[in-house]
Amino acid sequence: MTTRILPAVGDADAARSVITLLSQLPEAEPAAPVGDSTQLVDTLARLAGESVEELPEVVLVHERIGPVPALELIREVSLRFPAVGVVLITSDASPGLFAAAMDAGARGLSTLPLSYEELAHRVQAAAQWSTGMRRHLGTGGDALAGPGGTVVTVTGAKGGVGTTLTAVQLALAAQASGHATALVDLDLQNGDVAAYLDVQFRRSVVDLATITDISPRVLSDAVFSHDTGLALLLAPGEGERGEEVSDRSARQIVTALRSRYEIVVVDCGSQMNGANATAIEMADTAVLVTTPDVVAVRGAKRIVRMWDRLQIRKAEETVTLVNRFSRTTEIQPPLIQRITGTRLAGTAVPANFKELQGAVDSGRMHELDARSTVKQALWAVAGELGLVKAAPRAAQRGGALRGDRGAIGGRRRRGGTPGGGG
Template sequence: MTTRVLPAVGDPDAARAVTTLLGQLPDTEPALPVPVGDSTTLIDTLARSAAVSVDELPEVVLVHERIGPVPALDLIREVALRFPAVAVVLLTADTGPGLYSAAMDSGARGLVGLPLSYEELAQRVHSAAAWAAGVRRHLGQGGDGPTGPGGTVVTVSGAKGGVGTTVTAVQLALAARASGRSTALVDLDLQAGDVASYLDVQFRRSAVDLAAIQDLTPRVLQDALYTHPTGLALLLAPADGERGEEVTDRSARQIVSALRHRYEVVVVDCGTQMGSANAAAVEMADTAVLVVTPDVVAVRAAKRLVRLWDRLRIRKAEDTTTVVNRHTRNTEIQPSLVEKITGTRTARTAVPAAFRELQPYVDSGRMHELEAKSAVKQALWALAGELDLVKAPESAADRPGRLRGDRGAAGLRRARRK
């Protein structure tokens, strides 16, 4: 059996050395593309493969100690959580017991010292590949473990304050839940988050309670979540904004990964101020939504934010979906112009300007009771469908007990009378 190995090495010289040595290992072939140069590309590559089949994933991933922008141990933890059928090996100059223990705790299957030696690399790759093969055999026999990237994570960020970020996040989550999907709504606007106010919630727990916990077990996670009457699981921002600093990028990754494996849809309200925590969420997201209003100030702010994400290697412009809120047909700035200026993909669904119909529900904290005839609700739920957050309705022909040719029970009764 041939082992596919995917190196994740940011340094060009180290990448060449790893690729050359891998080419000499028997029964081993590089997984394309080789190598990947940063953490974002690695996660995206694995996610695309997992979306096809677990068999399309490489058996072994080699993570170099200087990979970026996500630190190596955090990246290993994310790969281990999202792609449990992949064995991760850390390439590092520090092979001491402290780092070895930390790497094992993160989910690594071994360490290889730098500079690389053929014998050690061959031994670790062989051992890791055997472990991955065992996991895949177990999954093939109907194991309960997740075989792919888990649930869908969508982040909602605002180009500037007041563009409707939280309304968008709340309605996307409500739409997903109403369609029958298990859904979590996370408020990572850590200093000024208002999800609790929009949904009339008073709850003492918040994301801060999970920040210092190394192992987020289902029980620990559940204790920090509030179950809303709509069925949404809420992870709220802290009541004291200064405590938001306790949620680091590392803890945000751990929180989002844990939620991804528990819920089919995870919607994250990232607010408008970018910190390390919500930047990590945007990087991890399957879909990153950027909310903008059709005015010059907001569009310029969106362009700046998209460029910031690109410079920091958080997310590429073409991988960002921009949603135009408060849209009117007679405004000079239309979605096509927003797309051209920002370089993003603009959603087909634009949200109309209808704040008057929203105001009573916003003021009373009852956004979940917004009427079905609301133009804003209809647009945002249509957007949820465009983003594949809602479960497709079951067709009448496919429902149990239905006769395709006779239109159900009535047809069956007519057939019997005949």
């Protein structure tokens, strides 16, 4: 992603120094510097008049810009052009100036004399904020920060209830409907997303765990582009390395993904840890998968209560999906809803493992026949959750067994064997 940068530097020598450094930044496109505050505002106004997308992602304001003082100029630019990230260049690194610059609307502060590392970091952070803001304002762009897209987590009441199958099919449905979609495997010890989609890729979520600023290039290096169009961020091949993914790094990873992709589906497995607990807390929608048997339903109730105790998520903010549903089972969806206190997906997934056997054994879950009642049901659930632009035809042709209908809706952020396996 190219970052367009407009320097506002009145001093000719300082301008040359800034341009020299900017020209060394990867994927940076510095414009000719403007010499005063009036020229800066006029230039931005002209570009905004054509389109918000014509605005530079980053504006650098030198402390000696005039005639308007730097902080006043930053405030004006931030108010008039909120999709632009502003960085102040100054020799004063005091906490007081830093606070004043942030209050004025700056996205960062780079101290004189300029260093490549600091300037690169500030520019990258401001650019990420800018592209995220443009997504939030509905102007498109390939964003990597800010509110971003919808995050859906999928958690199993216990192992083997179909967690990974659900996550994979929800992501495939979203991608097929035209959404840019990422599928993340946060089942850190036992993740099987790669096996379900016939993927061999050496990079994983662990490669992002120690990075404090996840740039577009770093993220793209860790993500596998699947033939279906899905972006896959996989679990580590060595399960013990999952411990390297902390709750803090999980928050950064989910934030980066949600602001680059319209839909982010996270397979959280059935074992709770700090990383997937963070993802569940951040999610717009948390799906809890259970089968209609005593052990699984007891597990679902236990998880819901734990989430509530740890203030991760309330029961009423959780959507329970019943997998392997049959009208002959003693435990029916309305009872599961009463036991767990959660909302219930309007579509229950039928018990029909024979449809899945070939796709599971070959690791080609993305080639599951559209006539599969399991696929139809899961794609219908994707429609209920708002993950598809229009309900996929596969989910409209019938064949999905219906459980008790519950209102399904996401919430915004506050801050194994499928069909038989997870």
